Amino acid sequence: MSSPSTLLDPATLDTGLYIAGASVAAASGARFAVHNPADGRELAQVADADLDDAARALDAAADAARDWAARTPRARAEVLLRCFSLMKERADWFATLISLENGKAWDDARGEVAYAAEFFRWYAEEAVRVIGEVSVSPASTNRILVQYQPMGISVLVTPWNFPAAMATRKIAPALAAGCTCILKPAAETPLTALAIAALMTEAGVPAGVVNVIATTQAGPLVSTLLADPRVRKLSFTGSTAVGKLLLREAAGQVISCSMELGGNAPFIVFDDADLDAAVEGAMLAKMRNGGEACTAANRFYVQRGLYEAFSARLSEAMAALKVGTGLDAANQCGPLITPAAVAKVDRLVRGALDQGARLRIGGQPLDGEGWFYPPTVIADVPVGADILREEIFGPVAVLVPFETEAEAIALANGTEYGLAAYLFTGDLQRGLRVADALESGMVGLNRGLVSDVAAPFGGIKQSGLGREGGHHGLMEYLEPKYVALSW
Structure with a gap:
């Protein structure tokens, strides 16, 4: 049986915001504490993003968007495969970090890391399988060509209970589709998300493609992002009550929403x-x-x-x-x-x-x-x-x-x-x-x-909209474009 790593010292972790490929301080200099649920002690002080930081992250995602979308599917897939390999190599390190900030039992933490890494591999494979369609119109007046294009800048909001898997389940399909993203992790467990972002940069993800902004001001910060017309996708995992509020706010810019909400x-x-x-x-x-x-x-x-x-x-x-x-x-x-x-x-x-x-x-x-x-x-x-x-x-x-x-x-x-x-x-x-x-x-x-990872995860009624995982999860970040043509 594997045992927890003794190599992880929380004091050595990068605890800034992750914007444009680097760990940076919050504009205000503010920080907040992250605690170990097993003993209540403080693990680290993490940069606390405000609205100015949200704007910085959005600018970084916008600056990187065109080049990342233009990369070939194979090139994006290779980067995601390197993310998978690095996460598997460091499984015990990540499991220790998850257990420290989330409290998860060791076998559960190891299981989460394996699950989280698989999203990188699955969507590396799916990135090269976005298949378009060609058909003849019923009246035979033209051909119908359907292609799929990246939806655009994506805001990803994740909960504390699976800090690695909920992040990769959103980031991996977004990147496979050619989207850039801004991840807002839960304030209870931001360290894992920041570590994943650093790993992705090491694996070759370009600066600005993935940005992570932890905050104690989640409501105002996400509202600011959703009010910007450059944002085209929201993927949220959390409570039904908060999901309903975000759906109302996303309606202002007619933003596509995926919602994984409460269960019973x-x-x-x-x-x-x-x-x-x-x-x-x-x-x-x-x-x-x-x-x-x-x-x-x-x-x-x-x-x-x-x-x-x-x-x-x-x-x-x-x-x-x-x-x-x-x-x-x-x-x-x-x-x-x-x-x-x-x-x-x-x-x-x-x-x-x-x-x-x-x-x-x-x-x-x-x-x-x-x-x-x-x-x-x-x-x-x-x-x-x-x-x-x-x-x-x-x-x-x-x-x-x-x-x-x-x-x-x-x-x-x-x-x-x-x-x-x-x-x-x-x-x-x-x-x-x-x-x-x-x-x-x-x-x-x-x-x-x-x-x-290969199955569509999601609910009906007030448990959500859309699906994560499987091929369905990739399609959540793609827009179909129809071209009418004759030849």
Whole structure:
């Protein structure tokens, strides 16, 4: 097993803004602190961008746009492949950095680095496969030629829970398409994004193609960027509430938007499911990144005949997880990102118990330094409980029994969200039937993991617009151009 790198000293990291291929100070000189969730201690002071810095980053992206778009697809692909190779070579270094600023358990951090690097390789391969179309018009009056061109300068806004993967999932297709970009990472985890930008410059990405501006003034800064007519694309991952605000602001310049928003994933277990597989899938769907994932299983609906056995087995598996800092490779569940995150999870758990749920394991914050909440299982949760309506974003499994297939589908779909869903059954016909009926952009059928660089990631309803990953993710950064011609 790999172990955390001892070579990473946070004091050696570049903590400026990354603009036009270099680390620079904020115009105001302001900085803000980044903390380690495992002990609450300060890791680094990072440059705090303001509106002047946003303008500098936008100018840099605009200056680089024409030359980058003019590069051949093969040339852009080669640069992305070098990014992939460098990130794979430094996997332990990046995993250590992620664990330090995000709190992620070591195996989760290593998994994220591998996932993040794959976006560079996938979009290096996709960059040379943008295929146009030629057809004859129905009246045979002309030929229809369709080509795809880079959309233009892209503003990319990423969350704190996957600081590497959420960055590369946006940057790689943007660059493959020929776009330049400005990345605004979450203030909780800017160090990984800055390190990725420096790596990309080392790999040959020209100055200004990728710019990273961390800030504590996210709202005003992103608003300023969206008000500039040079910006043609917004890709945002975050809460539904913030996504709605950004959609309104993007409308002012009619900016194309991709939105990966909140989730409230159901996990359905039918009586005929393989119990071992269902518990294994539940642990993966619930506890990846300690439950701090938009795809995390929130609501476990278990058919009555398997309910008690599944509850007992899941409780046993959750209780066996070792909680602690990710820098100890033996730990399997790290801290939550902030004290506020711990307070939110505790509020939801307390509320469910007050509404009649039964606590099986866990159930209150851990004492000591750091922001830890233990793996928790709550059974017999009333259908109307608040915890079933709100995204938990923590290591809490909420169990509800059901009787019929129709009831399970209705319960699963009874939310404004539609990002991911999971179901386990031994009947393939039933599995496909229920998968079709679930109002979700992604479904794991007898699987607890749906994320894949080669697949379209995204949701329906209030979980988002557009897709990331797969060929679909590249098309989000391309505009079709139709030319009518005769020959």
